[in-house]
Amino acid sequence: xxxxxxxxxxxxxxxxxxxxxxxxxxxxxxxxxxxxxxxxxxxxxxxxxxxxxxxxxxxxxxxxxxxxxxxxxxxxxxxxxxxxxxxxxxxxxxxxxxxxxxxxxxxxxxxxxxxxxxxxxxxxxxxxxxxxxxxxxxxxxxxxxxxxxxxxxxxxxxxxxxxxxxxxxxxxxxxxxxxxxxxxxxxxxxxxxxxxxxxxxxxxxxxxxxxxxxxxxxxxxxxxxxxxxxxxxxxxxxxxxxxxxxxxxxxxxxxxxxxxxxxxxxxxxxxxxxxxxxxxxxxxxxxxxxxxxxxxxxxxxxxxxxxxxxxxxxxxxxx
Amino acid sequence: xxxxxxxxxxxxxxxxxxxxxxxxxxxxxxxxxxxxxxxxxxxxxxxxxxxxxxxxxxxxxxxxxxxxxxxxxxxxxxxxxxxxxxxxxxxxxxxxxxxxxxxxxxxxxxxxxxxxxxxxxxxxxxxxxxxxxxxxxxxxxxxxxxxxxxxxxxxxxxxxxxxxxxxxxxxxxxxxxxxxxxxxxxxxxxxxxxxxxxxxxxxxxxxxxxxxxxxxxxxxxxxxxxxxxxxxxxxxxxxxxxxxxxxxxxxxxxxxxxxxxxxxxxxxxxxxxxxxxxxxxxxxxxxxxxxxxxxxxxxxxxxxxxxxxxxxxxxxxxx
Numbered sequence: 055x056x057x058x059x060x061x062x063x064x065x066x067x068x069x070x071x072x073x074x075x076x077x078x079x080x081x082x083x084x085x086x087x088x089x090x091x092x093x094x095x096x097x098x099x100x101x102x103x104x105x106x107x108x109x110x111x112x113x114x115x116x117x118x119x120x121x122x123x124x125x126x127x128x129x130x131x132x133x134x135x136x137x138x139x140x141x142x143x144x145x146x147x148x149x150x151x152x153x154x155x156x157x158x159x160x161x162x163x164x165x166x167x168x169x170x171x172x173x174x175x176x177x178x179x180x181x182x183x184x185x186x187x188x189x190x191x192x193x194x195x196x197x198x199x200x201x202x203x204x205x206x207x208x209x210x211x212x213x214x215x216x217x218x219x220x221x222x223x224x225x226x227x228x229x230x231x232x233x234x235x236x237x238x239x240x241x242x243x244x245x246x247x248x249x250x251x252x253x254x255x256x257x258x259x260x261x262x263x264x265x266x267x268x269x270x271x272x273x274x275x276x277x278x279x280x281x282x283x284x285x286x287x288x289x290x291x292x293x294x295x296x297x298x299x300x301x302x303x304x305x306x307x308x309x310x311x312x313x314x315x316x317x318x319x320x321x322x323x324x325x326x327x328x329x330x331x332x333x334x335x336x337x338x339x340x341x342x343x344x345x346x347x348x349x350x351x352x353x354x355x356x357x358x359x360x361x362x363x364x365x366x367x368x369x370x371x372x373x
Numbered sequence: 374x375x376x377x378x379x380x381x382x383x384x385x386x387x388x389x390x391x392x393x394x395x396x397x398x399x400x401x402x403x404x405x406x407x408x409x410x411x412x413x414x415x416x417x418x419x420x421x422x423x424x425x426x427x428x429x430x431x432x433x434x435x436x437x438x439x440x441x442x443x444x445x446x447x448x449x450x451x452x453x454x455x456x457x458x459x460x461x462x463x464x465x466x467x468x469x470x471x472x473x474x475x476x477x478x479x480x481x482x483x484x485x486x487x488x489x490x491x492x493x494x495x496x497x498x499x500x501x502x503x504x505x506x507x508x509x510x511x512x513x514x515x516x517x518x519x520x521x522x523x524x525x526x527x528x529x530x531x532x533x534x535x536x537x538x539x540x541x542x543x544x545x546x547x548x549x550x551x552x553x554x555x556x557x558x559x560x561x562x563x564x565x566x567x568x569x570x571x572x573x574x575x576x577x578x579x580x581x582x583x584x585x586x587x588x589x590x591x592x593x594x595x596x597x598x599x600x601x602x603x604x605x606x607x608x609x610x611x612x613x614x615x616x617x618x619x620x621x622x623x624x625x626x627x628x629x630x631x632x633x634x635x636x637x638x639x640x641x642x643x644x645x646x647x648x649x650x651x652x653x654x655x656x657x658x659x660x661x662x663x664x665x666x667x668x669x670x671x672x673x674x675x676x677x678x679x680x681x682x683x684x685x686x687x688x689x690x691x692x
Contacts, residue, residue, distance in 0.1 A: 094480035095414045095487055125446050131477035138502045145484035146477070154473045158450035158465070161413035165464035168414055183457045 057249035060085045061262025062101040063118045063296055064288055065255035066108030069188055071359030078187035082245050087192045088200040088230050088265030091213045093150055096160040097167055102177055103159060110184035124153035149218040174239045193266045196236040200261055203227040221298035224305050228260055233268035246275045251370030254285035258299040259318050276322035283323040284370040286351055287312045291331040311335060316342035325369040327351060376568035379404045380581025381420040382437045382615055383607055384574035385427035388507055390678030397506035401564050406511045407519040407549050407584035410532045412469055415479040416486055421496055421511060422478060429503035443472035468537040493558045512585045515555040519580055522546040540617035543624050547579055552587035565594045570689030573604035577618040578637050595641035602642040603689040605670055606631045610650040635661035644688040646670060
């Protein structure tokens, strides 16, 4: 069994690529839930949904989130209320788009959680509904919330930073509220211990992988089996393919490069997969304590994705 | 000021008709909330929404509920989850249709209630959003829930009876859970006491007007000013224009006729407006203790509606 630590888009693509190399039913994605939020009373799990919809071939390929063939009638109708809400109210938020078809997922999740089901249980049911062959588990059944401190003062939720502010403002700190009390979802500790190898997907090291690592059990388990843990750098040529990982790394005092990523991951992973554009940094990655494996890591075609998956698994097993 | 005790469709049409006779800003609709339910985590108030949408000229005229120009993409997408939910779960209910545009109303209401606003406050905001000129207030800010006991055993919520079972099964009892602890919404007692007259709209006497009357303060206030309270019979020629009022009356031991209605309302209202088809029952209505006023009460045109409103107000003021 292969375990993959996952954020959203990058992880979703990697899990898809992995299915060309190993039986998908033998793959477990352990997905960040610290981006989760409640809007309109609905339980929203952006990373879980991005991974699920991607693996179901239902994702909108251009946006990278939400469903294809989507409509936005509920959101359009919400504007009427945003225009009249009292000044102190944040009801009728129109900055977070929820497609009409996508809403069904949040309806189901909210209703099931209200019935007492755990997020793990609901996630398995949603995966079944979409006939996802991989197993997906939330990192925790308890609530963990990423809080971002902005350079100009004030704390915002991750979604406010990421969506409302278009991740366009500098940040000075990130913390994961609830992480110290939360535990891994049922079965995840066993998965992390017994998996043949663990892949850290090409996701944001701070806000996607960071919350998973913030759970007390995770880093010690990974460190104890470090040689079979491989990370894929989400930073290529100094930049993130998508999202604010590069800026966040800089703003929080890291280096936006494969070397900066290696410094973050070297306590828990022996190998870092880097793109050929970063080949010249391989010695610096090794100095940071990780073996560098060089292979194309922009998954621009199924073939490149499959090769990236193959090389990653090989890197984790040859140590 | 005119106060109108309201259920859904019949009351909505009557309030609309009333606006041709008196300044709508001088009208207060006190609306049944015992049909309210929570679905998908969303706070749904069917009667309030029917009245609001009707007065905003936004109601779907054929269905009589929900918005015109509506789409059903979220509901369609929900079926996927209904197909996989565990056997004991009632998540992803597809029997209660919520249109995509209509969802915005439930989103806003749910978010505002979550922020601590009262249902009265949210209702006023929703009315403002739709530029409804009448004032609408929920009967109570506390939760009251109609529970219907079916003849073949078992209790169901009002919406399960009305929508899921298409009000097609016999009932043996109706009760309003929470009514004895609930109080009238703020201001409603004053409205009931100071209104020039009170109209009981042509709504279901059992499940629409019944819950309002089940609140401790209501019947004594109405009884004390009985001569200026006028009811419009929702039963015409022995049948309800819409909904199960006729069958419910029979099943619960009343008579499905203007006489049965008069027996229910005579303690609190002096006058019953009945349609010419029931003119022969006027003496029996009077025997039941209510003055019978005969005027066309099927609001099939704005003119007939306006005349019904005019006659009703006149009946309440001439006593």
